[in-house]
Amino acid sequence: MDEIRDLSLHIIADAPPPNWLRIDNAPCFQNVTVLLIPGLTTEILSLPPFPTSPCHACPTRAPGDQTRMHSVLNTFFTAPISATEKKKREERKENCNSHFPSERLQSNDPAQYLLTKEQMIEHDYPLPSYTADVFQKPDDTWVETPEESRESLLTAPDQKKKPARKIYSIDCEMCMTEDGKELTRVCIIDFRSGTVIYDQLVKPSKPITDYLTRWSGITAEALAPVTTTLPPATDPSSTSDDSSTPFLTPILLGHSLESDLRALKLCHPFCIDTAVIFHHPRGRPLKPGLAWLTKKWCGREIQTHGEGGHDPEEDARACVDLLQKKLDNGPAFGEFKTDYESIFERMARSKRRAGGPMGSIKGAVIDHGNPSVMHGNKATTMLKALLEVVPSHHFVFARFMALANILGLMKGLRPKQSSDSTPQEPAPPPAAEQLGTVLDALNAHLKALHSALPSRTALIIFTGHSDPRRMAALNARKAAFETAIRSGKPSDGLQPEERWTAAHVRELESAVEVTKRGLLFLGVKP
Incomplete structure (x- = not known):
């Protein structure tokens, strides 16, 4: 995910070139449009298991550890601060402290x-x-x-502050x-x-x-x-x-x-x-x-x-x-040396590779808001918003969730049951007719978007991960087992389906690695 992020920043801003892909004439690109489409798996696309044979889809790997996958969105939208920028910030901080030693006290506001x-x-x-x-x-x-009234924000005449x-x-x-x-x-x-x-x-x-x-x-x-x-x-x-x-x-x-x-x-x-x-x-x-x-x-x-x-x-x-x-x-207290910033902060202090003054990169995000609620933008609304912003913005990110929702993938990422409850079985797969309808709509939306993209736009589509439901089910079982043990239940008193063994540990690690697999598609609008 970090390499996809850095590729986007290289094309539109001032990030160094990637070491896994050669880009000729990068300054010729005018815009970058990035789409995250979870659920677009090798099975859906009828692709051979990667990387056993070449295809136009590049394999990706989501961040995480042995037992969990970390947020794809967090990784994409946050980038490490470069050593040069970090040095500049430290110099500004030192200058501020030397010239205005009391400034921190004046801004000592929670x-x-x-x-x-x-x-x-x-x-x-x-x-x-x-x-x-x-x-x-x-x-x-x-x-x-x-909501706070405007009157409450005003200082009364008889009050000094x-x-x-x-x-x-x-x-x-x-x-x-x-x-x-x-x-x-x-x-x-x-x-x-x-x-x-x-x-x-x-x-x-x-x-x-x-x-x-x-x-x-x-x-x-x-x-x-x-x-x-x-x-x-x-x-x-x-x-x-x-x-x-x-x-x-x-x-x-x-x-x-x-x-x-x-x-x-x-x-x-x-x-x-x-x-x-x-x-x-x-x-x-x-x-x-x-x-x-x-x-x-x-x-x-x-x-x-x-x-x-x-x-x-x-x-x-x-x-x-x-x-x-x-x-x-001060604000730096309790922070560690691995500093991150939003990619939009990075763009705001960068020049467009295609030319333009500092801070001239216009960015837009078309998304669902809180992914756990999923009552926000539907696919048609997303497309309409995308078509409105792509002509006037240099960087656009959007996420299409209809396919992931019908496949039940988001339930795998954000299970409703607590760690103390019995893990639930995944929902049955959607009917072929339902899935076909969603895929047809997705194809239509992608075609409409591609037609609307300005000339010399880089189009990046990635899936983020594969089906997370097996990983989520095993993590739920592990959490339920740990809760039972902490509550004082003997392990030999648990039912077989409630126990957590070394075999389950290996199965979870394998499921996590499978879940982390994703696909990346790269294209250019001539």
């Missing part, structure tokens, strides 16, 4: 670490509808933080019910005062089937007298006790906060996530664990209670301390 809309979409956050229409609330029990926005650190614990994991405890800490302003057990709406005590710390005895239900816990802003202060939507802080918001059934616009603003030592798309971050950067250990489970107050305070470390030491 708001600089707020997740962008794009980051929230990427990390599967439940966004309010007024922020981006990419998340569909599953039912009426969900709450959406009201606008009041500080509240910041609440949140951590939730869940237990298992017949509907999956549900909230059973929530702790909220005021970032600036360190005061616990809310710490309550919450009664789930459905009967509990597993208290998950090893992680949640919740027991049947502790939850027995509890009558508090979810709604009172879903509005952190209601904890404000200063009625004379204009209401400002608070900032919520947490670690992998999207999980807590989903447990609270809350859509919130302003979030800081310590799993995002701090880096994993091996880089994206891996996320660092909270216990590791706290030991690494705060010098203390948390989550050491063993069978007693996690303490949500302890975890929430860890997030407070980590954010404070960022504020004390």
Whole structure:
């Protein structure tokens, strides 16, 4: 995937030439259009198994480790910062520190670490509808933080400066019910005062089937007298006790906060996530664990209670301390040397290879928004949007998902069941007539797009991966087995279909390698 990304950047921007492909007269290219079409497998195309015989499709390999495939989109859209650019940034930083030593203190504002809309979409956050229409609330029990009024953003005449926005650190614990994991405890800490302003057990709406005590710390005895239900816990802003202060939507802080918001059934616009603003030592798309971050950067250990489970107050305070470390030491604190940037950042500071001033490359992405929801653009809408932007943009990326959806491939990448549930069998394959209809529509869309491409456009089509369902099923079985063992069940007491053996490990590694295989097609519009 990184080589496909670098090929695109070489054609349209200033990246070096690839070492696996020779491109003559690269400056003659005016545009690049990149299409990701999952589901376009060798079986669909009736191609021989690659690489046993030559064909016009180039084999590709998705990123990942032995047991998992990493995000194809993340790899394509993020590129390592070059050594030259890294040196320039370090020089700018040194100059800034030497001439303006107090600048960091003046910009010591937690708001600089707020997740962008794009980051929230990427990390599967439940966004309010007024922020981006990419998340569909599953039912009426969900709450959406009201949109901030314009009046609340204005400083009153008798105020010298606008009041500080509240910041609440949140951590939730869940237990298992017949509907999956549900909230059973929530702790909220005021970032600036360190005061616990809310710490309550919450009664789930459905009967509990597993208290998950090893992680949640919740027991049947502790939850027995509890009558508090979810709604009172879903509005952190209601904890404000200063009625004379204009209401400002608070900032919520947490670690992998999207999980807590989903447990609270809350859509919130302003979030800081310590799993995002701090880096994993091996880089994206891996996320660092909270216990590791706290030991690494705060010098203390948390989550050491063993069978007693996690303490949500302890975890929430860890997030407070980590954010404070960022504020004390600057944005680079907690980051590692493997720096990445968006390919659009790269294009913005590059000249077009075909000629033009710095920053003249216009790019567009035509996509579905949040892939986990799949209620966004349909194929015909995608085509219409593509036809509108390809004449006026130098770089265009689009993703066609109809084929992957009818084949059920996205369910393999994002399984609905939790790691504690029994793995589900893949859905049966679509009828030949249904598949034929989708393929005919895909062909028609590609023909229409090719006809609309400007002259001297490079067309790059890649599939990203093959069928991930076997890999996903094995990973689900592995997770279910590990959960059973952690809950105290003896391995010899499990049913044969629940066990995880060395043979399954080898099968998973083989399935992952098969899943990583993809196809690449290259073309030029004369």
